[in-house]
Amino acid sequence: MTPGLPTAMERPHFIGIGGAGMSGIAKILAQRGARVAGSDARDSETAAALRAHGATVHIGHAPGHVADDATCVVVSSAIRADNPELARAAELGVPVVHRSDALAALMDGLRPIAVAGTHGKTTTTSMLAVSLSALGLDPSYAIGGDLDAPGSNAHHGEGDIFVAEADESDRSFHKYAPQVAIVLNSELDHHANYASMEEIHDSFETFVGKIVPGGTLVVSADQEGAVELTRRVRDLSSVNVVTYGETETADVRVLKITPRGLAGEVTVLIGGKLLTFTVSVPGRHYALNAVAALAAGVALGIPAHNLASALGKYTGVKRRLQLKGEAAGVQVIDSYAHHPTEMTADLEAIRGAAGDSRILVVFQPHLFSRTQELGKEMGQALALADASVVLDIYPAREDPLPGVTSEIIVTAARAANADVNAEHDKSAVPDVIAGMAKPGDLVLTMGAGDVTDLGPAILARLAN
Structure with missing residues (x-):
């Protein structure tokens, strides 16, 4: 099944085309026959993968990159208002489209599954994409991370199912009208956009209200925020609510x-x-997460035993406890965890799998606002490791906040009796880890920024 290409998307220009969410939409549009162009701050394997699909990718941002005949300019919330390509779009009278609107247009006419939650979206979306593909259903999908090779975060399929990661950070998930929505959890995060847990609850409730009549909400029966969401939407007669988890009353109950x-x-x-x-x-x-994916597939009419077997085909997604390699008897694993709940979950998972091995963490905080609000909890999470190195804050889209540094995390970690040290020179980390690590240790590079680049460097230093 191949939906038509919206006229506004025939010649799109993406500002920040190499980003996880943007590149996926660009790839699907290119696969549907659009003439895709865009720009990014730096070249990357993702950019190369897009070029292989026929996209034009400029490096750097400049007014001339926007073609005179562009039908729209696609942006994410990370694009600043003073971007020169936005100014050029205004001069040309080209409509500016948020990436969530572009993704919503791609889902039109299909059976969408939208995966939401403060944590676990990428993994659960990936599980669905892999398992549905293994069953021969050829779904379309847009994921916030690569399955294996660069550019594998999205696919235009011939089937009638579209699996999409639904981002709550800027409320853009309100744009979607899914047949099945998954809410894995609901916690306070994205402090630049949400002032309280009440705002988070309201936002997720709005998301659930967008489910098409007769559709299904798959929601955790264990996590406090998700339970509160269920309480709020139970009376929505147009939506079937399916709970999952270890709670005895869960509709899909995890026994072991x-x-x-x-x-x-x-x-x-x-x-x-x-x-x-x-x-x-x-x-x-x-x-x-796998149980949530199972419940969602069943809600679309897929036999549970078939989907359960296919879920075993999922072997992970980049940056989600991804083994980067081993050198000198030391394994290096990459973790995208950047919220205290995610950090705790990944460290507990590795601790459970590692036996007596020591766990060493290189942690890079992500965003000043998140560190300001959750830095203490991040430090407490690092107490689960045997030793940690904490880098400076990765700013992403934010400007610095007075007094907010990674020292907040270091202080909290030491208060929790953790062995932790700050390292302001990222390039020194491979030497630091080589001085700490012993055969049998596990090293986790952890965070949502460019800490992932350290994995190969650490392995090379250990090998020497």
Whole structure:
């Protein structure tokens, strides 16, 4: 099934085309026949992958990059108002489209599954994309991370299902009208856009209200914020609510999660029947993500036993406890965790799989606003490691805040009796880790910024 290409999307220009969310939309449009162009601050493997699909990718931002016949300019919330290509779009009278509107247009006419939650969106979306593909359903999908090779975060399929990661950070997930929505959890985050937990609750409630009549909400029965959401939307007669989790009253009840090294096995009661299947990544949070994916697929009419078997085909996504390699008897693993809940979950998963191995963490805080609000909790999470190195804050789209530095995290970690040190020179980290690590240790590079680049450098230094 190939939906038509919206006229406004025939010749789109993406500002920040190399970003995780933007590149996926650009790829699908290119696969549907659009003449895609865009720009990014730096060249990358993702940019190269887009060029292989026929897209024109400029490096750097300049007014001339926007073609005179562009039908729209696509932006994300990370694009600043003074971007020169935005000014050029205004001169040309070219409509500016938020990436969420572009993604919503791609889903039109299909059966969308939108995956939302403060944590676990990328993993759960990936699980669905891989398992549905394994069943021969050829779904379209847009994910916030690569499955394997650069540019594998999106695909235009011939099937009628579209699986999309639904981002709550800027409320853009309000743009979607899914047939099935997943809410994995709901916690306070994205402090530049949400002032309170009440605002978070309201935002997720609005998202649920966008589910098409007769559609289904798959929601955690275990996590406090998700339980509150369920309480608020139970009376929506147009939406079927399916809860999942370890809580006894869950509609899809998780009876047992058994660690199997860097994998796991989960047993659920679904539709009155017991079902046991393998999850090829460690940690109970990943097992619960797989159960959410299972419940969503069943809501679309896919037999539970078929989908459970296909979920075993999922072997992880880049940056989600991804093994980068081993050198001198030391394994280096990359983690995207940047919120205290994610950090705790990944460290507990690795601790459960590592046995007696020491766990060393290189943590890079992400965003000044998040560090200001959650820095203490980040430090407490690092107490789960045997030793940690904390880098300076990765600013992403934010300007510095007075008095907000990674020292907030270091102080909190030491108060929790953690072995932690600050390192302001990122280039010194491979030497620092080489001086700390012993054969049998596990090293986690952790954070949502460019800390991921340190994995290969650490491995090279260990090898020497």
